Amino acid sequence: MAKELSRPLAQNRKANHEYHIEETYEAGMVLTGTEIKSIRNRRVNLKESFARVSNGEVWIHNMHISEYEQGNRHNHDPVRARKLLLHRKQINKLIGLTKQSGYTLVPLKIYIKNGVAKVLIGLGKGKKKYDKREDLKRKDAKREVQRAIKDAQLGR
Numbered sequence: 001m002a003k004e005l006s007r008p009l010a011q012n013r014k015a016n017h018e019y020h021i022e023e024t025y026e027a028g029m030v031l032t033g034t035e036i037k038s039i040r041n042r043r044v045n046l047k048e049s050f051a052r053v054s055n056g057e058v059w060i061h062n063m064h065i066s067e068y069e070q071g072n073r074h075n076h077d078p079v080r081a082r083k084l085l086l087h088r089k090q091i092n093k094l095i096g097l098t099k100q101s102g103y104t105l106v107p108l109k110i111y112i113k114n115g116v117a118k119v120l121i122g123l124g125k126g127k128k129k130y131d132k133r134e135d136l137k138r139k140d141a142k143r144e145v146q147r148a149i150k151d152a153q154l155g156r
Helices: 033-040 088-099 129-154
Strands: 019-029 050-054 057-061 082-085 103-113 116-126
Touching: 019 088, 019 103, 033 103, 050 088, 057 088, 057 116, 088 103, 088 116
Parallel strands: none
Antiparallel strands: 019 082, 019 116, 050 057, 050 103, 057 082, 103 116
16 A cells, blocks of 8 residues: 655745746656656755646656666666656646746646655746745744744743
């Protein structure tokens, strides 16, 4: 029986800072044997990765999966483009949405679900500098409120 992991194996933390994520899609990935072993060992990085629709297929680019230590000469290329598995209706919808200016597909996290590696991709619209500053101000204000509540409960 496959065990489902609740914690993501890799996460793109900058994605929410750089983009307004409007929709998310769960997609499978076409992987080789050494790639899935490296992913299970948490040796994957989503930092500079992005997804693109080409020829009616969705591909993830610049996702770095380290070579498997016990792999032999048949080890994989760490940054090769990997095909994502989505339903045809989802791909057609993404084709229409990404043709609009400003929209892009951003990988958000990788996790194992029912023994299969999945990637959560988000349809994002790039934020402007002032949007990023507003988010940071909002985050700092929320942190100050939480700190004040905690101090009041402890009687400081």
